[in-house]
Amino acid sequence: MHSASPQSGPSRSMPAQRALGVAVAAALLQLLMILAFAWPAARTAPRDVPVVVAGPQAAAVAQRLDQQRPGAFAIATRPDEAAVRRALADREAYGAIVTTPAGPRVLVASAASPAVAQQLTALAQQMAGQTAAPVQDVVAADPDDPRGAAFGALVLPLIMSGLAAAALLTFAVGPLAWRAAGVAVFAVLGGLGSTALAQGWLSLLPGSFLAVAGVVTLALLAVSGAVIGLAAALGRAGIGLGGLVLLLLGNPLSAAGSAPELLPEPWGALGQALPPGAAVTLLRSVAFFDGAGAAAPLTVLAVWAVAGFALLGVGRLRAGRAAPAEREPALASS
Incomplete structure (x- = not known):
């Protein structure tokens, strides 16, 4: 008779434990993904959305807005319609209500957010009563994409291509310096190609080709650079961490189809x-508003890109310290 090896029991249980652990982790990840993607959409509502009011009844309109929708709008007053238009063009507000003896007029900037423009238009119609309030779009969205649906669809491909490029470079290229060079080349080619496609064939984005391409290039550099830096510093787990942060959180919270205030x-x-999110805001600023409001998102993307290359330096130091430790056992055995 052959007795069972004492190692057979634990060894047989290991695959079962791993299968159970992976299944539980995947189920938890699924719940997290549903929460990340569905919860913002299910709870979309105006929260301190910047709007401006002007005209002889501006104070009364501001009070009425605050009473009807408490907490929905951050209301500021302007002396006249010219100041209102400047506020919209400078991205200080999403829309405005100008009071006149004939009734309120609504000014919107749908290029900043078609969703907010629609809500402000509907609200103004309610305030005007039976007479429809005239609406003027001061900074309009692209006529080929008036609702911003195609603009919002641009975000996910940029994130996924950046993640894919970082993963491929991590697994296919050994030297970290060449990985960094690969990220730079990918970002430039991706920026030029994506902008040519968006402005040429799809006609989605107005503005200067080079300026828009520069924004896309910086966005790709921030995404792929951050992930490749995390991979260099943390190993393969860095790719997963980068994907979770940028895809699981970054994409649904980018507000590409709405606005951060919603x-x-x-x-x-x-x-x-x-x-x-920073890429979406910067693209809107450069393509529609001549760069107004670009400082904050530009800084965010630059910080992420620089942090990615800094993590590459950390990975290089880590590899340099590991090399002597690997050589010592080899020398001892020889």
Whole structure:
């Protein structure tokens, strides 16, 4: 008779434990993904959306807005319609209500957010009563994409291509310096190619080709650079961490189809601190507003890109320290 090896029991249980652990982790990840993608959409509502009012009844309109929708709008007054238009063009507000003896007039900037423009238009119609309030779009969205649906669809491909490029370079290229060079080449080619496609064939983005391409290039550099830096510093786990942060959080919180002020707090602000949200805001500023409001998202993308290359330096130091430790056992055995 052959007795069973004492190692057979634990060894047989290891695959079962791993299978159970992976299944539980995947189920938890699924719940997290549903929460990340569905919760912001289910809780979309205006929260301190910047609007301006002007005209002889500006104070009364501001009070009425605050009473009807408490906490929905951050209301500021301007002396006249010219100041209102400057506020919209400078991205200080999403829309405005100008009071006149004939009734209120609504000014919107749908390029900043078609969703907010629609809500402000509907609200103004309610305030005007039976007479429809005239609406003027001061900074309009692209005529080929008036609702911003295609603009919002640009974000996910940028994130996924950046993640894919970082993963491929990590596994296919050994020297960290060449990985960094690969990220730079990918970002430039991706920026030029994506902008040519978006402005040429799809006609989605107006503005200077080089300026828009520069924004896309910086966004790709921030995404792929951050992930490749995390991979160099943390190993393969860095790719997973980068994917979770940029794809699982960054994409649904980018507010590409709405506005940061429409997301539940504090997720709107968090989304603007991640590359996808910053890229969306910077693209809107450069393509539609001549660069107004570009400083904050430009800084965010630059910080992420620099941090990625700094992590590459950390990975290089880590590899340099590991090399002597690997050589010592080899010398001892020889």
